[in-house]
Amino acid sequence: MAQRATPEGRGFLDLFCGAGGISWGWSRAGFRPVASLDSDVPALRSHEWNFGDAHGLTLKRDLSTFTPQELGGLLPASDRTPFAVVGGPPCQGWSRAGRGKIRSIRGVATELLNDPRNQLYRRFLEYVEHFEAPVCVMENVPGMLSIEGVNIAQAVAKNIEDLGYTCTYQVVNARWFGVPQDRERLIFLGVRRGSGFDFDITRIRSFAGRFRRRLGLGSGTTVRDAIADLPPIEHGASEDPMIYHRKVGRPSGYARLMRQGCNPKQVTDHVTRVHNEQDLEAFSTMSEGMLYVDLDARFKRYRDDIFKDKYRRLYWERPSWTVTAHLAKDGYSHIHPGQSRTLSIREAARLQSFPDDFRFFGNIGDRFRQIGNAVPPLMAWGIAEYIRCHGLGRDLLHGHEIGRELKAV
Numbered sequence: 075m076a077q078r079a080t081p082e083g084r085g086f087l088d089l090f091c092g093a094g095g096i097s098w099g100w101s102r103a104g105f106r107p108v109a110s111l112d113s114d115v116p117a118l119r120s121h122e123w124n125f126g127d128a129h130g131l132t133l134k135r136d137l138s139t140f141t142p143q144e145l146g147g148l149l150p151a152s153d154r155t156p157f158a159v160v161g162g163p164p165c166q167g168w169s170r171a172g173r174g175k176i177r178s179i180r181g182v183a184t185e186l187l188n189d190p191r192n193q194l195y196r197r198f199l200e201y202v203e204h205f206e207a208p209v210c211v212m213e214n215v216p217g218m219l220s221i222e223g224v225n226i227a228q229a230v231a232k233n234i235e236d237l238g239y240t241c242t243y244q245v246v247n248a249r250w251f252g253v254p255q256d257r258e259r260l261i262f263l264g265v266r267r268g269s270g271f272d273f274d275i276t277r278i279r280s281f282a283g284r285f286r287r288r289l290g291l292g293s294g295t296t297v298r299d300a301i302a303d304l305p306p307i308e309h310g311a312s313e314d315p316m317i318y319h320r321k322v323g324r325p326s327g328y329a330r331l332m333r334q335g336c337n338p339k340q341v342t343d344h345v346t347r348v349h350n351e352q353d354l355e356a357f358s359t360m361s362e363g364m365l366y367v368d369l370d371a372r373f374k375r376y377r378d379d380i381f382k383d384k385y386r387r388l389y390w391e392r393p394s395w396t397v398t399a400h401l402a403k404d405g406y407s408h409i410h411p412g413q414s415r416t417l418s419i420r421e422a423a424r425l426q427s428f429p430d431d432f433r434f435f436g437n438i439g440d441r442f443r444q445i446g447n448a449v450p451p452l453m454a455w456g457i458a459e460y461i462r463c464h465g466l467g468r469d470l471l472h473g474h475e476i477g478r479e480l481k482a483v
């Protein structure tokens with residue numbers, strides 16, 4: 075029988091927390107980040123600003139060396155039994171495990187543990203093992219389902235199962251939760267055997283639909299829904315905060331959700347990069363969806379056989395393609411659909427479903443990287459909500475007056 079308890083106050087550990095896409099989602103579902111760890115200073119400043127020490131520890135630690143025993147020593151006794159360990163360890167060693175002939179999953183699982191480049195993955199598992207949380211959730215890339223013919227995901231699930239969990243995994247698209255972006259992630263959900271919980275991640279899709287509808291969002295949130303209400307700006311815009319001019323017409327339900335609870339008069343981080351004259355002219359010739367390869371030859375600075383989609387203009391009426399950490403280098407992959415410039419920080423944050431009161435720290439590249447790296451907060455909320463409903467016997471969005479709150483914005 076499923077254990078019954080309120081999630082409020084139930085703690086989770088957020089490993090490799092970044093700015094806090096996962097932290098936001100889990101907090102919104104009523105869980106509490108007892109400790110969030112990362113090694114990146116600007117990301118941690120964002121995390122601390124948005125969550126604050128009052129909610130738990132935000133720690134700058136290199137997880138290749140910092141052990142779960144050391145973390146246990148820093149936590150108050152009441153936080154040493156978290157409900158969940160969550161995170162997405164960066165791993166370079168997956169590809170190597172896929173090389174050569176197909177071997178037994180047990181063999182691949184052992185290889186993953188032994189590959190020195192998978193040190194952070196091993197560390198994640200050590201935290202899971204040490205804290206014996208009822209639930210663990212790991213996020214990674216769908217490419218793991220088949221690397222040179224080997225299902226690495228199955229081997230990862232085996233490693234988690236060997237720690238005393240029942241582990242399921244599923245490719246999850248952020249779009250299912252109302253995020254205006256096609257972004258697939260592979261989610262592993264481990265449920266500790268003997269914990270009394272009985273749920274798995276393979277049923278998340280229909281739940282995500284109910285979650286999205288309950289938030290008042292349609293089935294395909296578009297770029298227009300996501301950013302059309304934001305004030306028009308030029309490339310190089312640097313005013314921060316900026317006055318949020320209410321445009322004629324009502325912002326979309328998604329935009330209202332993003333603005334919920336923030337200062338109605340201002341918008342923050344609505345700043346962009348500066349472009350040179352040639353790029354500005356190139357952008358002005360691009361129609362929606364147009365790629366670098368289709369640009370007039372006079373605008374091309376890179377080889378178009380290698381960099382076919384180096385530049386790409388978003389469609390107004392579709393979700394965005396994946397927002398990546400590459401935006402930290404340049405923003406050409408996401409050109410604004412109606413203005414001659416790349417996206418502002420706030421627009422990229424909207425495409426990732428970071429609400430408008432979420433602040434980002436660091437230089438412009440740091441901020442784009444934190445956004446591109448994140449699990450979309452709305453997706454993280456949906457997954458945490460699923461666990462809350464199925465594990466703790468709560469109704470969907472119990473305690474959230476979503477409809478009423480949105481009407482008030």
Ligand SMILES: C[S@@+](CC[C@H](N)C(=O)[O-])C[C@H]1O[C@@H](n2cnc3c(N)ncnc32)[C@H](O)[C@@H]1O
Pocket residue numbers: 090091092093094095096097111112113114117135136137138161162164194444447448449450
């Ligand atoms: C994909 S991002 C995590 C995003 C985060 N889960 C979110 O939702 O916002 C991976 C994070 O791992 C961190 N990282 C990489 N190597 C690390 C290490 N050795 N120790 C601690 N953190 C590390 C990076 O700084 C980055 O923030």
